[in-house]
Amino acid sequence: MNIKENIKTLVIKKPLKLDCGKTINNFPLAYETYGSLNKNKDNAILVFHALTGDQFVTGINPVTKKDGWWSYAVGPNKSIDTNKYFVICANVIGGCMGSFGPSHKNPDTNKIYGTDFPVITINDMVNAQLNLLDHFEIKKLFSVVGGSMGGMQVLQFISNYPDKASTVVPIACTSSHSAQNIAFNELGRQAIASDHNWSDGKYLSNNTLPDKGLSVARMAAHITYLSKKGLQEKFGRKLQERDALKFGFDADFQIESYLRYQGSVFVDRFDANSYLYITRAMDYFDLVKQFDGNLSNAFKKTKAKFFIISFTSDWLYPTQENKDIVIALNAIGADVGFVEIKSDKGHDSFLLDVPDFLKTLKNFLDKSYIER
Amino acid sequence: MKTEYKIIVDLIEEKTRVLDVGCDDGTLMESLKKNKNVDARGIEISKDKVQTCVSKGLTVIEGNAELDLKQFPNDSFDYVVLGQTLQAFVNPEIVIKELLRVGKKTIITIPNFGHWKVRLNLLIKGTMPITESLPNDWYNTPNIHMCTIKDFVKFSKIINFKIFKSLALTNKNISNINNSNLFYKNLFAELGIFLIEK
Numbered sequence: 001m002n003i004k005e006n007i008k009t010l011v012i013k014k015p016l017k018l019d020c021g022k023t024i025n026n027f028p029l030a031y032e033t034y035g036s037l038n039k040n041k042d043n044a045i046l047v048f049h050a051l052t053g054d055q056f057v058t059g060i061n062p063v064t065k066k067d068g069w070w071s072y073a074v075g076p077n078k079s080i081d082t083n084k085y086f087v088i089c090a091n092v093i094g095g096c097m098g099s100f101g102p103s104h105k106n107p108d109t110n111k112i113y114g115t116d117f118p119v120i121t122i123n124d125m126v127n128a129q130l131n132l133l134d135h136f137e138i139k140k141l142f143s144v145v146g147g148s149m150g151g152m153q154v155l156q157f158i159s160n161y162p163d164k165a166s167t168v169v170p171i172a173c174t175s176s177h178s179a180q181n182i183a184f185n186e187l188g189r190q191a192i193a194s195d196h197n198w199s200d201g202k203y204l205s206n207n208t209l210p211d212k213g214l215s216v217a218r219m220a221a222h223i224t225y226l227s228k229k230g231l232q233e234k235f236g237r238k239l240q241e242r243d244a245l246k247f248g249f250d251a252d253f254q255i256e257s258y259l260r261y262q263g264s265v266f267v268d269r270f271d272a273n274s275y276l277y278i279t280r281a282m283d284y285f286d287l288v289k290q291f292d293g294n295l296s297n298a299f300k301k302t303k304a305k306f307f308i309i310s311f312t313s314d315w316l317y318p319t320q321e322n323k324d325i326v327i328a329l330n331a332i333g334a335d336v337g338f339v340e341i342k343s344d345k346g347h348d349s350f351l352l353d354v355p356d357f358l359k360t361l362k363n364f365l366d367k368s369y370i371e372r
Numbered sequence: 373m374k375t376e377y378k379i380i381v382d383l384i385e386e387k388t389r390v391l392d393v394g395c396d397d398g399t400l401m402e403s404l405k406k407n408k409n410v411d412a413r414g415i416e417i418s419k420d421k422v423q424t425c426v427s428k429g430l431t432v433i434e435g436n437a438e439l440d441l442k443q444f445p446n447d448s449f450d451y452v453v454l455g456q457t458l459q460a461f462v463n464p465e466i467v468i469k470e471l472l473r474v475g476k477k478t479i480i481t482i483p484n485f486g487h488w489k490v491r492l493n494l495l496i497k498g499t500m501p502i503t504e505s506l507p508n509d510w511y512n513t514p515n516i517h518m519c520t521i522k523d524f525v526k527f528s529k530i531i532n533f534k535i536f537k538s539l540a541l542t543n544k545n546i547s548n549i550n551n552s553n554l555f556y557k558n559l560f561a562e563l564g565i566f567l568i569e570k
Binding site for chain 1: 389408419422425426427429430431432433434435444448486533
């Protein structure tokens, strides 16, 4: 895949000390923007993407030629209205859409990093992205918004930089990755590692790709993004282009065919090692531990207005985990609103056409923008 | 705006922190923000109503007062308001104790089950009273713990809280309730409004 063209990159010269102890500098951060920055530079929203997202939030993704991952929510007159706001989104470090990641060459050895790339964290990701504010000379963002891993970045960002955003919108996320979350991520990583082509992460040098492993990882993860009810309603036991069971191991059921398709298209746009690095960053995320067991302390220094959104059928980052963030904020008298949106679409609800969600997000941002 | 809300707005001092428990569509919170410049927060159990509040720019969390008040520290609000919902809780005693803990002052309004129409309804018909303010049948009413103004005054002695102000709303007229007129107010008032402290 040719990703060089159409990608805007900021080269970050300032050294960044990573949580793992290593320091990186002169590294690329790929980003995209939508809308325009106003004169006062106070209409900017930094959107953080989830595990397999990238900087191409809306419109046609120039690399995949498909709709951006948050086209339902971001665009002219949409929830995050690009007629009104200046939207910035960066590919996370460790990613594979132009930002510094394991598919890059190590300048010291001139070899592709692979698993020699330093292990990165959610904290490292947001620290790298802070450089975008300097680049655009933005003193304070109007908002930081993100779902899933994007929501974790939102929480880490406001905790690291309490006066850098007026509003804070973590969606369908958690303050600490649960054992179940880690378990599913480990399943994905093991699927990749057990693909012979993975070759301990050196596949790019060997010119082979662990497509099978990566696609199984995606299939397993995809199930966790949907709800049982949603799956049952969409697929049930419907058969795939056949009238009867074939008594074999081809995809008899539509759900099997659907998952195989999801796996196969994913490998065209995603790097297996990036998948390992980013899932690791999610697993290491524990904002509660960062603040010695008291999540409230993560938010003590900020005056920002929080709005937290969860979904009824999300069992990956269930309402209770989102509510724990609300509770921590209420314990210190922070300005926090919360709503659980009714939806059968599981964790993926935040990416899909869920009118109550889209309307609520728009209302919160637009009202807060007027009152700022 | 409802007379009840006007009375509540009058009871609350300017620039204070207020929690509206069961804030409905946020009408009272809006009025408090506009007229008294308060920092208003709300809890509401209905998703639709939370979304309505958000569309008005209000800070509201979706939640159940019986479960979700415990997240607020002691005395974290100057006022906690509970409008006409005490009777709908499974355990009103626990809710009142929580309100008193979270708020320095608490304002509670109760639909008066001692009103003469309610009494007459039961006396003559012999069935559970259905009135304008209590429109449901006994089997589908959310109001499972009805009380009278007199009951509430007695209750203050049982669980030991202080009533600083007690007002009666009768045909949109407001009057004070005191020991000497309690019998009449309990017979004629539609609503009791109480400012209480622990």
